[in-house]
Amino acid sequence: MHRLTPLAESLPATVPFVGPETQERSRGRPFAARLGANESGFGPSPRAVEAMARAARDAWMYGDPEVHDLRHALAAHHGVPVESIVAGEGIDGLQAYLVRLLVAPGDAVVTSLGAYPTFAFHVAGNGGSLHAVPYRDDREDLHALAAKARETGAKLVYLANPDNPMGSWHGADAVTRFLGDLPEGTVLCLDEAYADLAPAEAIPPLDPTDGRVIRMRTFSKAHGLAGLRVGYAVAHPALAGAFDRIRNHFGLGRVAQAGALAALEDGAWLDHVRAEVARSRERIAGIARANGLQPLPSAANFVAVDCGRDGAFARRVLDALGARGVFVRMPGVAPLDRCIRVSCGPEPDMARLGEALPEALRDARA
Amino acid sequence: MHRLTPLAESLPATVPFVGPETQERSRGRPFAARLGANESGFGPSPRAVEAMARAARDAWMYGDPEVHDLRHALAAHHGVPVESIVAGEGIDGLQAYLVRLLVAPGDAVVTSLGAYPTFAFHVAGNGGSLHAVPYRDDREDLHALAAKARETGAKLVYLANPDNPMGSWHGADAVTRFLGDLPEGTVLCLDEAYADLAPAEAIPPLDPTDGRVIRMRTFSKAHGLAGLRVGYAVAHPALAGAFDRIRNHFGLGRVAQAGALAALEDGAWLDHVRAEVARSRERIAGIARANGLQPLPSAANFVAVDCGRDGAFARRVLDALGARGVFVRMPGVAPLDRCIRVSCGPEPDMARLGEALPEALRDARA
Numbered sequence: 001m002h003r004l005t006p007l008a009e010s011l012p013a014t015v016p017f018v019g020p021e022t023q024e025r026s027r028g029r030p031f032a033a034r035l036g037a038n039e040s041g042f043g044p045s046p047r048a049v050e051a052m053a054r055a056a057r058d059a060w061m062y063g064d065p066e067v068h069d070l071r072h073a074l075a076a077h078h079g080v081p082v083e084s085i086v087a088g089e090g091i092d093g094l095q096a097y098l099v100r101l102l103v104a105p106g107d108a109v110v111t112s113l114g115a116y117p118t119f120a121f122h123v124a125g126n127g128g129s130l131h132a133v134p135y136r137d138d139r140e141d142l143h144a145l146a147a148k149a150r151e152t153g154a155k156l157v158y159l160a161n162p163d164n165p166m167g168s169w170h171g172a173d174a175v176t177r178f179l180g181d182l183p184e185g186t187v188l189c190l191d192e193a194y195a196d197l198a199p200a201e202a203i204p205p206l207d208p209t210d211g212r213v214i215r216m217r218t219f220s221k222a223h224g225l226a227g228l229r230v231g232y233a234v235a236h237p238a239l240a241g242a243f244d245r246i247r248n249h250f251g252l253g254r255v256a257q258a259g260a261l262a263a264l265e266d267g268a269w270l271d272h273v274r275a276e277v278a279r280s281r282e283r284i285a286g287i288a289r290a291n292g293l294q295p296l297p298s299a300a301n302f303v304a305v306d307c308g309r310d311g312a313f314a315r316r317v318l319d320a321l322g323a324r325g326v327f328v329r330m331p332g333v334a335p336l337d338r339c340i341r342v343s344c345g346p347e348p349d350m351a352r353l354g355e356a357l358p359e360a361l362r363d364a365r366a
Numbered sequence: 367m368h369r370l371t372p373l374a375e376s377l378p379a380t381v382p383f384v385g386p387e388t389q390e391r392s393r394g395r396p397f398a399a400r401l402g403a404n405e406s407g408f409g410p411s412p413r414a415v416e417a418m419a420r421a422a423r424d425a426w427m428y429g430d431p432e433v434h435d436l437r438h439a440l441a442a443h444h445g446v447p448v449e450s451i452v453a454g455e456g457i458d459g460l461q462a463y464l465v466r467l468l469v470a471p472g473d474a475v476v477t478s479l480g481a482y483p484t485f486a487f488h489v490a491g492n493g494g495s496l497h498a499v500p501y502r503d504d505r506e507d508l509h510a511l512a513a514k515a516r517e518t519g520a521k522l523v524y525l526a527n528p529d530n531p532m533g534s535w536h537g538a539d540a541v542t543r544f545l546g547d548l549p550e551g552t553v554l555c556l557d558e559a560y561a562d563l564a565p566a567e568a569i570p571p572l573d574p575t576d577g578r579v580i581r582m583r584t585f586s587k588a589h590g591l592a593g594l595r596v597g598y599a600v601a602h603p604a605l606a607g608a609f610d611r612i613r614n615h616f617g618l619g620r621v622a623q624a625g626a627l628a629a630l631e632d633g634a635w636l637d638h639v640r641a642e643v644a645r646s647r648e649r650i651a652g653i654a655r656a657n658g659l660q661p662l663p664s665a666a667n668f669v670a671v672d673c674g675r676d677g678a679f680a681r682r683v684l685d686a687l688g689a690r691g692v693f694v695r696m697p698g699v700a701p702l703d704r705c706i707r708v709s710c711g712p713e714p715d716m717a718r719l720g721e722a723l724p725e726a727l728r729d730a731r732a
């Protein structure tokens with residue numbers, strides 16, 4: 001009926017993630033513990049909340065399309081030139097732009113099997129040819145990724161460090177070596193959504209003179225502003241500047257810019273969240289072990305918990321947790337899908353998890 | 367250095383609009399009257415402000431990717447099925463998706479010469495071949511648009527009704543006839559950003575069984591929420607549903623959804639704004655006439671003021687107003703560019719305009 005482009009016509013109407021609200025509507029009541037989307041139940045900085053409330057009164061004005069104040073603050077924070085910073089509608093939005101800039105139909109892109117579905121969604125949406133290599137020992141396999149990039153002449157390679165959904169990570173040196181193993185002209189999209197929560201040794205220094213990599217960060221995780229949709233990337237100014245050719249220039253609204261800026265300025269809140277997340281990782285690990293399950297080490301605000309059997313079993317555990325009001329997610333492919341992925345959260349949510357897990361396991365084993 | 371796609375490589379790094387903040391930074395102080403971006407200086411509904419402030423505390427949670435509550439409220443408000451409503455990151459964001467769905471490189475698209483630059487930006491960004499026909503008597507020329515669509519076999523035609531930047535409009539019957547004049551398979555992007563402020567007779571009834579047209583609305587204008595970035599479209603469910611193939615599913619955050627929903631529910635505020643806008647249009651017209659200039663009739667929240675000479679003269683008036691702290695914009699092409707475009711605003715801004723205009727005209731004539 002409508003003359004969609006051949007590419008658009010070929011795309012499935014799939015959705016990378018089903019939101020917990022959809023599940024809540026279908027089950028007829030809200031979840032008691034929202035531990036599935038790696039949001040920060042510790043909340044945003046009170047200063048960010050105040051800034052958003054103040055900006056709400058000014059919401060009749062478009063946000064600054066240059067995102068001047070936030071980008072300058074980020075540049076100062078990271079010690080990089082402002083020209084190397086591009087701000088946008090979350091990492092999802094920035095990845096959409098990046099793929100559009102680099103990937104024409106048929107162009108090769110490399111990722112890991114089971115890595116971020118939204119990145120794969122954007123590659124498909126631009127007609128890219130996605131090559132996925134398996135994880136190795138629950139970590140993204142840097143050797144296999146680089147080999148696949150060389151084999152396919154990939155224009156773009158995706159790596160999340162720390163990794164989602166497994167929580168594993170590579171050290172800065174390994175990431176830097178990996179960059180050197182990529183073929184000439186390949187761009188690495190280094191998704192560092194969880195960088196604020198990772199050990200310092202996992203994060204290579206930012207070097208915007210290096211055109212081979214674009215580093216993506218977000219206010220959705222440690223900063224607790226997932227519902228505001230603000231991400232940013234640090235890249236060589238030539239690549240950062242290219243976003244201006246296609247980005248939605250007014251896409252980052254006034255409330256979003258104000259909230260993100262205030263969050264950035266509240267380093268004490270970030271420290272507080274880091275401590276809470278570290279505590280919560282231990283708490284999740286303890287609950288898992290108490291139930292005979294194996295928590296995986298995590299450098300992020302969630303813990304992948306090995307349920308000890310196959311994906312079907314983990315799915316039953318997840319469903320049984322959901323039925324008890326505890327929302328979690330799980331990796332999509334084997335062998336990662338032997339795990340459920342539990343986001344960190346405040347103690348009441350942890351207590352609910354601790355209550356629900358033994359019952360969920362009993363159900364899943366029945 | 368970076369292997370951009372040939373399309374991305376070919377795009378200029380131009381920006382559809384320079385924000386007033388950029389001008390403020392360059393002049394070293396803020397504008398006293400912000401009357402250039404067709405924002406609503408009457409502000410958002412206090413209930414929307416309250417809803418945003420409340421949602422700010424919950425901003426750690428992603429927004430519902432189905433935008434369930436807002437879309438259902440819009441469906442009820444307009445008396446259309448919820449499947450015909452797609453919500454997104456402003457009309458800009460929705461147009462970006464629409465163009466991507468319909469326009470492959472080389473596909474023909476028709477618009478008016480001097481119409482919305484952001485639409486043209488999206489067409490260029492997707493490699494579309496844009497055909498622009500001149501305005502006629504300061505209105506978009508429906509006959510010429512339809513003829514050009516037939517001549518080029520356009521996949522997409524753009525019409526703003528009421529029009530931006532001129533404020534002119536066509537009656538509902540003319541728009542309906544225009545739709546019938548388009549060739550089979552052409553989609554009309556009917557940009558109705560200013561519908562809430564237009565006379566009822568300008569707006570055809572919404573009919574989502576009609577696959578030939580997609581109607582775009584926004585919370586940025588009458589609702590005073592430009593800084594929140596929420597727009598929506600009403601279309602045949604087949605077209606509305608196609609957005610799911612490419613849209614940024616979490617692109618509409620929690621604060622944005624909450625603010626828009628509260629604004630929609632505050633009909634009294636909308637009535638108040640409509641009255642204020644009507645008053646302000648008269649006020650701008652009066653100021654223009656008092657200075658020997660000709661205000662054009664407007665069905666929107668701005669008035670195009672004919673400065674009586676050419677584009678260079680209007681540009682001097684605009685610059686001189688800016689130097690006096692009054693931010694306005696102007697159309698980009700002749701003969702529309704004999705006008706400046708002044709947004710409606712509260713009385714203090716009108717008073718500033720009334721003070722500045724005689725001096726600006728004196729400067730421009732000097």
